[in-house]
Amino acid sequence: MKYRDQVVQVLEEMGILIESDEYDVNLQDFIVDSIQFITFIVNVEEKLNLTFPDEYLNYDNIETLHKFCEILENI
Amino acid sequence: MTKYKTSQFNYILSNGSDELRLYNSLKGKNSLLIIKNDKIKKFYRIQENCNLDEWEKDEDFLKLKKLGYFVESETDELMLANLKKNDVINYPGLVLTIMPTEDCNFRCQYCYEDHKKGKMSKKVQDSIVKFVRKNINNYTALNIGWFGGEPLEALDVVENISRRLIQVCKVARKPYAAGMTTNGYDLTLDTFIKLLNLKIYEYQITIDGLKSTHDKYRYLKDFSGSFDRIIENIKEISSIKQNRFKVVIRTNFTKDIINNIKEYLEFCEKLFGSDDRFSLSAHLVENWGGESIDKLEDQLVGGNNYGNLIKKILQIKPKISFESHLIDLDSYNAKCYAALRNSYVIGSDGLVYKCTEDFNLPENCIGYLSDEGDLVIDQSKNAKWVDMESLKEEKCSYCVYRGCCLDGPCPKVKILAEKEKGYNSCPRTKHSIHDIMMLINERFYEIL
Numbered sequence: 001m002k003y004r005d006q007v008v009q010v011l012e013e014m015g016i017l018i019e020s021d022e023y024d025v026n027l028q029d030f031i032v033d034s035i036q037f038i039t040f041i042v043n044v045e046e047k048l049n050l051t052f053p054d055e056y057l058n059y060d061n062i063e064t065l066h067k068f069c070e071i072l073e074n075i
Numbered sequence: 076m077t078k079y080k081t082s083q084f085n086y087i088l089s090n091g092s093d094e095l096r097l098y099n100s101l102k103g104k105n106s107l108l109i110i111k112n113d114k115i116k117k118f119y120r121i122q123e124n125c126n127l128d129e130w131e132k133d134e135d136f137l138k139l140k141k142l143g144y145f146v147e148s149e150t151d152e153l154m155l156a157n158l159k160k161n162d163v164i165n166y167p168g169l170v171l172t173i174m175p176t177e178d179c180n181f182r183c184q185y186c187y188e189d190h191k192k193g194k195m196s197k198k199v200q201d202s203i204v205k206f207v208r209k210n211i212n213n214y215t216a217l218n219i220g221w222f223g224g225e226p227l228e229a230l231d232v233v234e235n236i237s238r239r240l241i242q243v244c245k246v247a248r249k250p251y252a253a254g255m256t257t258n259g260y261d262l263t264l265d266t267f268i269k270l271l272n273l274k275i276y277e278y279q280i281t282i283d284g285l286k287s288t289h290d291k292y293r294y295l296k297d298f299s300g301s302f303d304r305i306i307e308n309i310k311e312i313s314s315i316k317q318n319r320f321k322v323v324i325r326t327n328f329t330k331d332i333i334n335n336i337k338e339y340l341e342f343c344e345k346l347f348g349s350d351d352r353f354s355l356s357a358h359l360v361e362n363w364g365g366e367s368i369d370k371l372e373d374q375l376v377g378g379n380n381y382g383n384l385i386k387k388i389l390q391i392k393p394k395i396s397f398e399s400h401l402i403d404l405d406s407y408n409a410k411c412y413a414a415l416r417n418s419y420v421i422g423s424d425g426l427v428y429k430c431t432e433d434f435n436l437p438e439n440c441i442g443y444l445s446d447e448g449d450l451v452i453d454q455s456k457n458a459k460w461v462d463m464e465s466l467k468e469e470k471c472s473y474c475v476y477r478g479c480c481l482d483g484p485c486p487k488v489k490i491l492a493e494k495e496k497g498y499n500s501c502p503r504t505k506h507s508i509h510d511i512m513m514l515i516n517e518r519f520y521e522i523l
Binding site: 012015016017019029030 | 204208209211212239242243245246247248448
């Protein structure tokens with residue numbers, strides 16, 4: 001998955017550990033409110049040097065790490 | 076000019092003519108003070124009238140005030156005790172006592188556990204890590220206590236969970252601390268070094284007197300003695316130069332051990348006497364539950380004799396540290412972990428308890444840890460352990476130890492008190508504070 005490593009790095013910088021042997025994880029367990037969600041999106045944008053389109057700014061899109069990385073690839 | 080009064084939580088112990096020992100139960104262990112020689116008279120003068128002009132800028136008075144022995148006359152100390160109780164109970168760190176196995180290689184005569192549940196499954200280990208990872212940001216720190224059964228019987232579980240939780244805390248930038256209660260039999264130097272690398276720095280190992288008594292009370296499954304190997308392990312551990320760890324040697328005294336107390340304390344002096352990393356913690360064997368205790372009935376001394384035990388130790392004056400008894404003077408430790416809102420005991424099968432004693436007490440099991448890492452608990456059951464208000468009695472308002480006890484340090488006592496009317500809610504240490512003050516080595520006191 002193209003962006004997985006960078007997203008895991010962003011999560012670590014936010015204090016959230018994704019263990020190396022974990023295939024997928026529910027990000028909503030860690031990103032629990034709107035401020036955390038926006039912080040996460042902004043940090044991902046800075047790390048990947050891209051702009052996350054407004055129509056994707058939906059909390060459901062971080063249901064899993066896998067799903068979120070797929071969305072990133074489609075932007 | 077500010078008016079002052081004497082604190083209602085002061086203990087003042089006269090030890091002969093040349094020394095006064097002071098302790099303030101609200102301020103806790105940091106208040107410990109020794110007043111020597113000519114300063115004693117001055118202290119009594121201050122106590123007689125603490126509002127004289129001459130004290131206002133007096134250094135000794137300012138120190139006594141700082142340590143809590145004199146407070147402003149308007150101060151409501153009972154309200155301060157209530158505030159402190161809230162702080163203690165709502166400690167913002169997460170406290171997990173984990174049982175990596177509930178089996179044990181020992182069959183101690185007074186043990187209350189039935190050892191029926193074995194080692195923790197991989198699934199439960201994963202659940203613990205998931206739970207901490209999801210919730211660590213709601214807490215200021217993570218404190219892990221390894222318990223059992225015998226935790227070293229499941230060393231691989233301890234290693235797996237420790238490594239992962241240390242990493243979770245590192246990423247979340249939260250402090251991590253761990254301790255272990257072990258019988259010491261498998262605590263070889265290699266294992267000990269491995270555990271230090273897993274940030275397990277505090278240990279409690281039980282030795283019940285000399286070989287003859289220890290092997291009678293604390294034997295292996297096959298009934299063979301454990302004393303020689305534990306002592307060998309302790310000797311090896313003490314040979315390393317690391318200064319980061321602390322070992323509490325716990326002794327559960329019976330009549331037999333008390334009969335040989337002088338020889339036993341001399342043995343302890345030789346084993347770790349001058350090593351400040353080790354300290355002795357004196358307890359009495361009691362009926363902690365289970366069936367095997369019945370065989371020991373004629374050896375039990377009775378909880379009311381705790382003060383006499385400490386007095387016996389004081390008569391012998393062993394040159395060993397009793398640092399571990401500082402917890403009796405400090406609410407932040409004296410208050411049992413079961414009374415803390417954010418403290419949970421995780422059984423090897425994922426069941427969640429509040430207390431590490433009496434697992435069959437229905438009130439003790441408050442829920443379970445789900446496969447997804449969610450703590451599914453009955454908050455009303457949790458509240459029973461945390462809310463000590465119903466234990467408070469009229470006499471507590473006037474009690475000098477209340478600043479430390481904070482309306483009862485043991486919530487299990489409260490629950491039993493509700494079930495069995497007339498249960499004594501006062502901690503036994505309350506009646507032995509003067510003896511404990513003498514037991515605590517001088518280096519833990521400030522000197523005036």
